[in-house]
Amino acid sequence: MKTKIFIDGSEGTTGLRINERFMNRDDIELITIDPDLRKDLAERKKKINESDITFLCLPDAAAREAVQLVENDHVRIIDSSTAHRTESDWAYGFPELSVNHRNSIKEGRFVAVPGCHATGFISLVYPLTASDILPSNYPISSFSLTGYSGGGKKMIGEYEDANRHADFSAPREYAMSQQHKHLKEMKWIAGLDREPLFSPIVADYYSGMIVTVPLYTHLLNGKQTPESVHTYLTEYYANQSLVHVMPFGAESETNGFLSGNHLTGYDGLNIYVTGNEDRILLTSQFDNLGKGASGAAIQCLNIMLGCEDDKGLSV
Ligand SMILES: NC(=O)C1=CN([C@@H]2O[C@H](COP(=O)(O)OP(=O)(O)OC[C@H]3O[C@@H](n4cnc5c(N)ncnc54)[C@H](OP(=O)(O)O)[C@@H]3O)[C@@H](O)[C@H]2O)C=CC1
Ligand SMILES: CC(=O)N[C@@H](CCC(=O)OP(=O)(O)O)C(=O)O
8 A cells, every 4th residue: 555645745845855756656646736725724634644654855944834634643744954963753864874773764644844954963963972983072164065955945035136146156164153953953962061162164055964073083082093993983873875985085086175065966974084093084075965854764764664764765
């Protein structure tokens, strides 16, 4: 029997990409909504309750509202918004972090998809705090470079406006007040004592991102080098189809440059470990619309349905 899927917010950036990823699947029956009624509360309620699984690809407030519309006990929710990521009765949709994360997605009724910057940060930090290589009180910082589709339809419109301001042609730093919406999940999921100093930068390309966490080796537990951390992360993520630790020194293949758009269109995430005996840089490279949003949402669906993680995904 096919799984009935409804995408609430199917006309948005994340919703459209989830739709695309279902094109060649015969185990899914998509429930559609009349475009004129896609914001009509009664119609959305009807569609959500007809579904086995509903994806929420909505702004936070609309995602919270949608959860209140669920009446049938069999309906399961995968929410791509920030609304429920740090709620204890929601599974955090990052299965590679631990067996517990994977099981809570598999059995979960309510699953929150990680934020894009948070995905990059947590992929690097969680394994290190889990093993105590990184003390929970480390004064951690991170910077992140993202394509403009991370800002959804509104930001895409601003970047693609023929009359845009010249500022849009250069990378732009933002969230400098240290109140970015992903800070809470970064701290909570990664098991840190405090929120990171976080500096995101949005640039003039459609999608893809790199998130970097710099570390001083003398503040880590044990004698750590880029090689030892690389070996540890490689073993941590061994056999994962969507998270890959790149061979040590792999950045030399692109002359020491890592490009923000390298994994555009893909749903996997690559990790690089670089640096020297004093300072290590951990970098994750992925697509904000892939492992950073729709790819991760579909991976969660696959796990909930008992399929391979990467079914229908581009890796
Ligand atoms: N883009 C990205 O890289 C990522 C996005 N996310 C999160 O995913 C969610 C969706 O983001 P994204 O796809 O980028 O956003 P978009 O702005 O591209 O799309 C949101 C969609 O929701 C629709 N919508 C708004 N309010 C309602 C409502 N009350 N009822 C039904 N539909 C509504 C919008 O309608 P309309 O078309 O009329 O505007 C739009 O089609 C957000 O919470 C976002 O933060 C998560 C990770 C990454
Ligand atoms: C370029 C840009 O603006 N990006 C967004 C992140 C997109 C995202 O991941 O949003 P969710 O929290 O809903 O998952 C931002 O930094 O706020």
